[in-house]
Amino acid sequence: MTDRALSDVKVVDLTQHVAGPYATMILSDLGAEVIKVERPGSGDLARGNGPFINGESPSASLGTSSYFMSLNRGKQSLALDLQTEQGKEVFLKLVKKSDAVVENFLPGTMKRLGLDYATVKKHNPAIIYASVSGFGQTGPYAQTRALDITIQAMGGMMSLTGEPDGPPLRPGASLGDITAGLFTVIGILSALHERQKSGKGQFIDISMLDCQLAILENAFARYFATGKIPQRLGTRHPVFTPFQTFKTKDGYIAIALVGGTRNQWPLFCAAIGRLELIDDERYQTGEARTEHYAELEPVLNKAIKKKTTARWLKEFSELGIACGPVSNIAQVASHPQVKARKMITEVPHPRLGKTRVINSPIKLSRTPAAVKKAAPDLGQDTRELLTELLNMRKSDIKKLKESGGI
Amino acid sequence: MTDRALSDVKVVDLTQHVAGPYATMILSDLGAEVIKVERPGSGDLARGNGPFINGESPSASLGTSSYFMSLNRGKQSLALDLQTEQGKEVFLKLVKKSDAVVENFLPGTMKRLGLDYATVKKHNPAIIYASVSGFGQTGPYAQTRALDITIQAMGGMMSLTGEPDGPPLRPGASLGDITAGLFTVIGILSALHERQKSGKGQFIDISMLDCQLAILENAFARYFATGKIPQRLGTRHPVFTPFQTFKTKDGYIAIALVGGTRNQWPLFCAAIGRLELIDDERYQTGEARTEHYAELEPVLNKAIKKKTTARWLKEFSELGIACGPVSNIAQVASHPQVKARKMITEVPHPRLGKTRVINSPIKLSRTPAAVKKAAPDLGQDTRELLTELLNMRKSDIKKLKESGGI
Numbered sequence: 001m002t003d004r005a006l007s008d009v010k011v012v013d014l015t016q017h018v019a020g021p022y023a024t025m026i027l028s029d030l031g032a033e034v035i036k037v038e039r040p041g042s043g044d045l046a047r048g049n050g051p052f053i054n055g056e057s058p059s060a061s062l063g064t065s066s067y068f069m070s071l072n073r074g075k076q077s078l079a080l081d082l083q084t085e086q087g088k089e090v091f092l093k094l095v096k097k098s099d100a101v102v103e104n105f106l107p108g109t110m111k112r113l114g115l116d117y118a119t120v121k122k123h124n125p126a127i128i129y130a131s132v133s134g135f136g137q138t139g140p141y142a143q144t145r146a147l148d149i150t151i152q153a154m155g156g157m158m159s160l161t162g163e164p165d166g167p168p169l170r171p172g173a174s175l176g177d178i179t180a181g182l183f184t185v186i187g188i189l190s191a192l193h194e195r196q197k198s199g200k201g202q203f204i205d206i207s208m209l210d211c212q213l214a215i216l217e218n219a220f221a222r223y224f225a226t227g228k229i230p231q232r233l234g235t236r237h238p239v240f241t242p243f244q245t246f247k248t249k250d251g252y253i254a255i256a257l258v259g260g261t262r263n264q265w266p267l268f269c270a271a272i273g274r275l276e277l278i279d280d281e282r283y284q285t286g287e288a289r290t291e292h293y294a295e296l297e298p299v300l301n302k303a304i305k306k307k308t309t310a311r312w313l314k315e316f317s318e319l320g321i322a323c324g325p326v327s328n329i330a331q332v333a334s335h336p337q338v339k340a341r342k343m344i345t346e347v348p349h350p351r352l353g354k355t356r357v358i359n360s361p362i363k364l365s366r367t368p369a370a371v372k373k374a375a376p377d378l379g380q381d382t383r384e385l386l387t388e389l390l391n392m393r394k395s396d397i398k399k400l401k402e403s404g405g406i
Numbered sequence: 407m408t409d410r411a412l413s414d415v416k417v418v419d420l421t422q423h424v425a426g427p428y429a430t431m432i433l434s435d436l437g438a439e440v441i442k443v444e445r446p447g448s449g450d451l452a453r454g455n456g457p458f459i460n461g462e463s464p465s466a467s468l469g470t471s472s473y474f475m476s477l478n479r480g481k482q483s484l485a486l487d488l489q490t491e492q493g494k495e496v497f498l499k500l501v502k503k504s505d506a507v508v509e510n511f512l513p514g515t516m517k518r519l520g521l522d523y524a525t526v527k528k529h530n531p532a533i534i535y536a537s538v539s540g541f542g543q544t545g546p547y548a549q550t551r552a553l554d555i556t557i558q559a560m561g562g563m564m565s566l567t568g569e570p571d572g573p574p575l576r577p578g579a580s581l582g583d584i585t586a587g588l589f590t591v592i593g594i595l596s597a598l599h600e601r602q603k604s605g606k607g608q609f610i611d612i613s614m615l616d617c618q619l620a621i622l623e624n625a626f627a628r629y630f631a632t633g634k635i636p637q638r639l640g641t642r643h644p645v646f647t648p649f650q651t652f653k654t655k656d657g658y659i660a661i662a663l664v665g666g667t668r669n670q671w672p673l674f675c676a677a678i679g680r681l682e683l684i685d686d687e688r689y690q691t692g693e694a695r696t697e698h699y700a701e702l703e704p705v706l707n708k709a710i711k712k713k714t715t716a717r718w719l720k721e722f723s724e725l726g727i728a729c730g731p732v733s734n735i736a737q738v739a740s741h742p743q744v745k746a747r748k749m750i751t752e753v754p755h756p757r758l759g760k761t762r763v764i765n766s767p768i769k770l771s772r773t774p775a776a777v778k779k780a781a782p783d784l785g786q787d788t789r790e791l792l793t794e795l796l797n798m799r800k801s802d803i804k805k806l807k808e809s810g811g812i
Contacts, residue, residue, distance in 0.1 A: 005596040005597060005599060005600040006596060006599060006600075008603065009599075017664075018624075022623075026592060030592075030596050045664070049645055049646075049693075050645065050693050051628055051631045051632050051645075052631065053630075053631045066627040066628055066630065066631035066632075067624065067627065067628075067645065069627065070623045070624060070626070070627035071623070071624075117771075134728075135743050135747075136743075136747055136769070138746060138747065139742070139743045139746030139747050140742050140743060140746060141742070141743040141746075144723070145723075145726060145727070145728040146728055146730070147649070147662035147664060147728040148643075148649075148662070149641070149643065149649055149650060149651070149660045149661075149662045150660045150661075150662055150728045150729055150730035151730070152660070153651060153658070153659075153660035153730045153731065153732045153733065154660075154730040154731065154732075154733050154738070154741070155733070155738060156578075156733055156734065156735045156737075156738040157577065157578050157579065158578075158641070158651065158660070158732050159578070159732055159733060159734040159735065160577075160578020160579070160735070161567065161575065161576075161577050161578040162568075162575065163572070163575065166569070166572070167640075167641075167651070167653070167658065168641070168651065168658060168732045169567065169568065169569065169575065169640055169641055170567075170639075170640070170641040170642070170643075170650070170651075171563065171566075171567050171577030171578070171579075171581070172562075172563050172564070172565070172566020172567040172577070172622070172625065172636075172638070172639075173563060173566070173577075173581075173621050173622050173624070173625070174624060175577070175579075175581070175621070178621050179585075179588070182585070182588040182589070182592070183588070183767050183768055185592050186432065186436075186588070186591050186592060186595065186768055187768045187769075187770060189592065189595035189596060189598075189599060190411040190412060190436050190595060190768065190770065190773075190775075191411060191770055191773075192595075192599055193411060193412060193415075193595060193598055193599065194411040194412075194770075194772075194773050196602055197414065198772075200772065202770055202771045202772040202773065203770075203771035203772075204768070204769065204770055204771070205769040205771070206767065206768070206769065207747060207767065207769075209743060209744070209747075210747055210749050210767035210769075211767045212738075213738065213744065213749050213750075213764050213765075213767065214764055214766070214767040215579050215581070215584050216578070216579050216735070216738075216764075217428075217476045217477070217763070217764045218424075218473065218476060218477075218579070218580060219578065219579070219735050220476070220735060220738075220739065220750075220762075220763075220764050221472040221473065221475065221476035221763070221764075222457055222472055222473075223735045223736065223739065224459075224472065224739075224761070224762040224763075225457045225458070225459045225472035226457050226472075229734050229735055229736045230578075230734075230735050232578070233576075233578075234573075234575055234576070235555070235564070235573075235574070235575055235576040236576070237554075237555065237576075239455055239456060239457075239473065240455075243553070243554075243555055244555060244576070245555070245559060245564065245573070245574065245576075247573070252559070252573065252574060253559075254555045254556045254558070254559035254560075254564070255555075255556075256553035256554070256555045256556055258423075258451070258553060286455075287455075287456050317550070317551075320551060321551070322540075322551040322552055322553040322556045323556055324552070324556035324557070324559045324560040325559065325560065326559045326560075326564050326565055326574045327559065327560050327561070327562055327565060328562065328565040328635050328636075329562045329565065329566075329622070329625050329626060329629045329635050329636050330629065330635045331562075332560070332561060332562040332618075332619065332626075333626065333629065333630075335560070336545070336546050336547070337541050337542075337545045337546060337547040337615060338615070338619065340544060340545030340546060340547075341541075341542055341544065341545050341613060341615075341616055343616050343619050344619075344626075355630070356626075356630040357623070357626075357627070357630075358619050358620055358622075358623045358626050358627075359619075360620070361589050361612065361613065361616035361617045361619065361620040362589055362592055362593045362596065362610070362612070363542070363593075363610065363611040363612065363613075363616075364593060364596065364597055364600075364608055364609075364610055365523075365608045365609035365610070365611070366600075366604075366606065366608040366609075367596075367597075367600050367608065369596075
């Protein structure tokens, strides 16, 4: 196996559900050794979430929930009860041999367990300790429960998603979780970089709500600049027109014109057969067209409804105008570009045979990211990790088992 | 100023629009010195995009486009014409003193300029060179033009956003650009980490389309597991119910129940005054409620419409059920948690006074990320960078100016 960028990085992963596991999945794909610490018997609660691959029964010990498998591929599973003294001891031994700890419990949980950053860093001052939560570790909402949808609602994303005269909607992905996962990875890698200079670890406090603001920076920038509250726009861009989807004869097409060195408006008008619009003074820039959208919209709708999506794609592409079909998940999965980029990959699973997962989009030329292996069954690596990483003797492991620690 | 995590990292930034600038903005907030190389006279095309702060005129040389300012805070601007030999020379000198180059031109552009990775690494083998593009540097679509909306359309996101009986919609953020920016940062930081061991740089090839698949991993996982194509669901979660928004007496509320150690369904039923649902065998798990949603929906809609959002928030919160209002951008900006987390910060601008920007969500305890300064006017740091970083003499700078290189 090619050496990976993070092959020297060891992560103790206490996360469950989506935000945390998404972060450690990215680290694993980049080569980090991720040791997923799970509660004996139940494990990551996402193990119980369907649908299940090949109908394999939703036993908590198995890793065959599609929901769980996609986020936990490449990790090891260590069943360890952090509520027992013996379990805590093993955890702290692990921390001493690791570079980072990641957890996404409700703030305060790790402190109650006696395993918060202040405690853990005494055992390893170089440890990087990332906590992911709905609202962060500080502030009046720190103890408020959050899940993806409540964060997408409270962070403003839903207020901007939907039709102008329709209700707020949820984007088609768990952006509350996913973006928090991405910023967590950036935090951990930044802290790792800094540690090369200082030798010291640090605490990283990622809030899902904070991350929503960060990805909505453009909406906030417009609000700060104008005082106008950004609204839902269907498929349109807040600044430029056309930068949206249109209904075609047989489906939908996304079309986007940008300003720049070459003005695409005359080409676009020619393509839709409306040459008189080229010099119409209302429509000379993307912003002006947004301002006069009410008059322009019916003209564009009518023109674009006349041909099929495939026909328009050909015509606009030839003019160098950015365009694309609205594809469903099956169409994306079979797209030639997705195949050429190997964005869907197969990992062998001991019981299920080959399972498909989305590959890492981080294409590094010399140390490429890659999916290492299928998601683990609960506790499948417990014995090996205790024996080989922590050098525990058989008799000690037996005692640990009897005490309920593992 | 506290030392920042990436304060020893120097980035030559050739990017414009959103995806690339978003990546280098994050690096800048984390302490990296980002030198934005812009074409003399025009600069980053986003400089021309409104709205403009305080109505300052949309001159290309100014940095007062709200669109541009939010993404380019903290960077330096070097006006340099890469189409001239003199400009190329200065660029290569810069590269020798830098850690990373980031560009988001159409693939092939840097090669035509004679400044692609193969060339640049001859001048600095340790350089990390990240290219961000719509479809990546390889594959049959590499040369296809893309903008945010066409990527959100082609990647599947829009097929999942909207009401079940409505058209595909665009989520309220430039997710095509933003997520590519986030993965680019992760790629650069991973390559930096690896370079500590190998001493070598590498090429990073980020495709906006690849990144869409990466953030939609759950939709693909469900499709791979079941063969069913995921559909638009309004505000609902594909697996669990309730995990959505409801209309209240005076607005909307997001409510999410998850399985886990405590079953919240009885509490939820009690709160909405429908005790008979508690033991209804159709509704015992989040998945079962999704399966029987057609029968359940009218019951829930009717119950939740009876009280105000504020009232429900209080009642559900007291029961430990995750819930939140659907907030607009103004409400988010004034939210007490957002204030407590200092997620909106002010940076002084030489002409505009204090301007507000969204802060970094990467809260590192010892080396916190922070916004360094306002976005630069075009070329404002040219002279200083040439003199101090590249040690060029006044006479050489004069010649460079005369040749049109700067």
